[in-house]
Amino acid sequence: MKISIIGSGYVGLVTGACFAKLNNEVICVDIDKDKVEKINRGISPFYEKGLDVLLKDVKDRLKATTDIKNAVINSDVTFICVGTPRGLVGEADLSYIESACKDIGEALKRKDEYHLVVVKSTVPPGTTEHRIKPLLEEVSKKETYKDFGLAMNPEFLREGNAIEDFMNPDRIVIGVKDDRSKEILLELYKDFNCPKLIVSPTTAEMIKYASNAFLAIKISFINEIGNLCKALGIDVYEVAKGIGLDKRIGKHFLRAGIGFGGSCFPKDVKALINKAREHFYHPIILNAALEINEAQPYKLVDLLEKKAGNLRGKDVTVLGLAFKPNTDDVREAPSIKIVNALLNKGAKVHVYDPKAMENFKRLFGNKIDYCNSAREAVSKSKYVLIVTEWNEFKDKELYKEKYVFDGRRVDEAKELAKYYEGVCW
Ligand code: UGA
Numbered sequence: 001m002k003i004s005i006i007g008s009g010y011v012g013l014v015t016g017a018c019f020a021k022l023n024n025e026v027i028c029v030d031i032d033k034d035k036v037e038k039i040n041r042g043i044s045p046f047y048e049k050g051l052d053v054l055l056k057d058v059k060d061r062l063k064a065t066t067d068i069k070n071a072v073i074n075s076d077v078t079f080i081c082v083g084t085p086r087g088l089v090g091e092a093d094l095s096y097i098e099s100a101c102k103d104i105g106e107a108l109k110r111k112d113e114y115h116l117v118v119v120k121s122t123v124p125p126g127t128t129e130h131r132i133k134p135l136l137e138e139v140s141k142k143e144t145y146k147d148f149g150l151a152m153n154p155e156f157l158r159e160g161n162a163i164e165d166f167m168n169p170d171r172i173v174i175g176v177k178d179d180r181s182k183e184i185l186l187e188l189y190k191d192f193n194c195p196k197l198i199v200s201p202t203t204a205e206m207i208k209y210a211s212n213a214f215l216a217i218k219i220s221f222i223n224e225i226g227n228l229c230k231a232l233g234i235d236v237y238e239v240a241k242g243i244g245l246d247k248r249i250g251k252h253f254l255r256a257g258i259g260f261g262g263s264c265f266p267k268d269v270k271a272l273i274n275k276a277r278e279h280f281y282h283p284i285i286l287n288a289a290l291e292i293n294e295a296q297p298y299k300l301v302d303l304l305e306k307k308a309g310n311l312r313g314k315d316v317t318v319l320g321l322a323f324k325p326n327t328d329d330v331r332e333a334p335s336i337k338i339v340n341a342l343l344n345k346g347a348k349v350h351v352y353d354p355k356a357m358e359n360f361k362r363l364f365g366n367k368i369d370y371c372n373s374a375r376e377a378v379s380k381s382k383y384v385l386i387v388t389e390w391n392e393f394k395d396k397e398l399y400k401e402k403y404v405f406d407g408r409r410v411d412e413a414k415e416l417a418k419y420y421e422g423v424c425w
Contacts, residue, residue: 012081068075072107105139149181154208160326175204213409226424259296261323312346315381
């Protein structure tokens with residue numbers, strides 16, 4: 001099929017590259033000219049494991065452009081993959097979606113053939129049917145399900161693992177109201193051997209929010225149990241193993257530590273809370289998950305202070321800035337709260353991350369010292385905080401004679417550190 005992808009961020013570009021790998025012809029659209037140019041040279045504009053190699057591999061079948069209308073006109077299916085950032089009161093900001101829809105509508109107006117529009121961006125329940133559909137119809141002067149199709153097809157890609165997640169999904173959710181849209185998507189996903197769930201667009205939107213909310217709650221749950229375990233002298237990782245073996249609970253997303261970050265969980269849980277409020281419902285568990293997560297990063301700084309005393313003038317090393325390993329993304333990363341707290345307390349902060357240094361520099365400028373390697377960063381202080389569990393931080397030698405405060409349970413750090421303490425254990 002000929003596919004256009006609107007928005008070439010983590011979701012859009014990975015989706016585009018994977019569809020191209022599956023022998024579709026793909027046009028990726030973005031407003032950022034530099035990004036477009038890089039993609040056309042087979043270079044990923046951000047770090048995502050395996051994406052550079054994949055882009056080079058599919059160079060003949062994947063092109064990028066800033067011209068959204070031509071991309072839509074010259075394709076059969078358009079995936080909307082633009083961001084839905086957090087708005088002022090926690091709601092999902094749909095301005096990028098609306099702007100994309102207006103351009104798609106203009107293109108549909110000029111196009112005679114049938115076209116399928118698929119919403120992949122994470123949008124609150126009801127958005128596809130009550131905002132996107134009317135907008136597309138108003139601008140295109142055409143009728144949904146007759147002149148063009150409309151579907152909601154959420155993504156479940158983890159950053160740092162996105163290609164693997166795309167190619168081996170647990171399920172594919174297809175939110176549709178008409179048979180033609182359904183058939184096109186089933187054809188597009190025909191090679192995927194996993195359950196395919198056909199639901200309404202609004203249900204598909206809720207499945208996405210409920211999935212992220214559940215995972216966020218699972219993390220906050222184990223962090224709460226972890227905090228309690230710490231007080232009781234119990235290892236929460238043993239507890240997590242013990243409960244995770246129960247198939248009804250499952251072993252994943254039970255790693256206790258400094259909490260979840262990233263562009264999805266914090267934003268999506270807030271957007272769901274906001275949606276609930278619009279309907280006069282007070283979501284107790286969702287609020288609690290965020291409350292626990294908010295406090296979790298500061299526990300690492302508390303542990304440090306307990307041992308080091310007043311931090312004013314003291315050197316502290318932070319290993320890991322990305323919100324998780326295998327990505328350069330620092331959005332809502334616990335590292336931001338931790339470094340801010342250290343600076344407020346007057347510490348001299350030395351940081352290192354294998355991929356996220358440039359993104360962190362944009363936030364902290366010259367307020368902190370950026371080191372070229374973990375070894376260099378560690379050499380500058382007696383106190384080391386582990387904030388992201390990158391593989392290279394598993395090198396035990398790094399921690400020899402150091403006071404280590406571990407926010408992510410890097411077991412290897414325990415063995416050689418002079419003094420070791422973890423957040424929840
Ligand atoms: C998340 C979901 O996992 C994806 O399924 C979803 O598609 C994506 O959001 C999205 O909505 O686009 P992502 O944010 O990339 O993916 O990363 P995760 O691997 O889910 O990790 C999120 C955060 O939770 C990280 O900060 C991680 O360190 C933390 N985490 C994860 C824990 O603290 N403990 C765990 O056991 C697992």
